[in-house]
Amino acid sequence: MVRNVLGSILALLGATAAVSSPFRAWYDGRHGRYYRLGDLFTGAGVTDARATLFGSLLLPFAVAAAATLIGIVLRSRLLVACAGVVVLAFTVLWMVRVGQAEGRMVVAGDGSGLGLGVAGAVVGGALLLLGAAVMSGRQKRQPRLPEYADQGYPGDSGPEPTHFTDPVPPPAPTLDGPQHTLEGPMQPYADQPPYPDPPYEEPPYEEGQQGHPGGRPGDRP
Numbered sequence: 001m002v003r004n005v006l007g008s009i010l011a012l013l014g015a016t017a018a019v020s021s022p023f024r025a026w027y028d029g030r031h032g033r034y035y036r037l038g039d040l041f042t043g044a045g046v047t048d049a050r051a052t053l054f055g056s057l058l059l060p061f062a063v064a065a066a067a068t069l070i071g072i073v074l075r076s077r078l079l080v081a082c083a084g085v086v087v088l089a090f091t092v093l094w095m096v097r098v099g100q101a102e103g104r105m106v107v108a109g110d111g112s113g114l115g116l117g118v119a120g121a122v123v124g125g126a127l128l129l130l131g132a133a134v135m136s137g138r139q140k141r142q143p144r145l146p147e148y149a150d151q152g153y154p155g156d157s158g159p160e161p162t163h164f165t166d167p168v169p170p171p172a173p174t175l176d177g178p179q180h181t182l183e184g185p186m187q188p189y190a191d192q193p194p195y196p197d198p199p200y201e202e203p204p205y206e207e208g209q210q211g212h213p214g215g216r217p218g219d220r221p
Helices: 002-023 037-041 058-074 077-102 116-134
Strands: 025-027
Touching (some): 025 116
């Protein structure tokens, strides 16, 4: 938040300096609003023709100032940086065309040569780039959790869960050894052989009991 405020202030100062620079002297006392914008894109360089207000250097600087305001509102570092690049690019292009037309470029203290308008444009573009670097930009919002995620589980006194998941049922208890059913003993593992049945042994008979070879049919054991 603090970085966005500080970067916005620097960007506003830079945009103000850039927009006001065409109303000051750029070279030999000639203001920047008198240089035609079309002369910057010709090989002959600038001419003595006087430009209209929105056909001069004021137009790209005004566009850069508008992009700066939009970038501050949207907290877009890219728009503010692009505005600074536009201001510096047109200033450098103007210096190249003036050097082609004049054959030289000097700085003098008597008002001839480069003026304060050029300095204002360079400082304004630099402040725009500095403001874009200081700004933190738009922060990404964290996704909101569903409403029931904050309710927790009944009787849970610990911290609230961050994700809502269905409670996992506890594992079924297991018994050591075989489990018996109506059909017979159940083996705990499929790869183990079934339990063998115990061998059948005939009970011993006493002499005279039923089932004994010498017994009678009516005898009871």
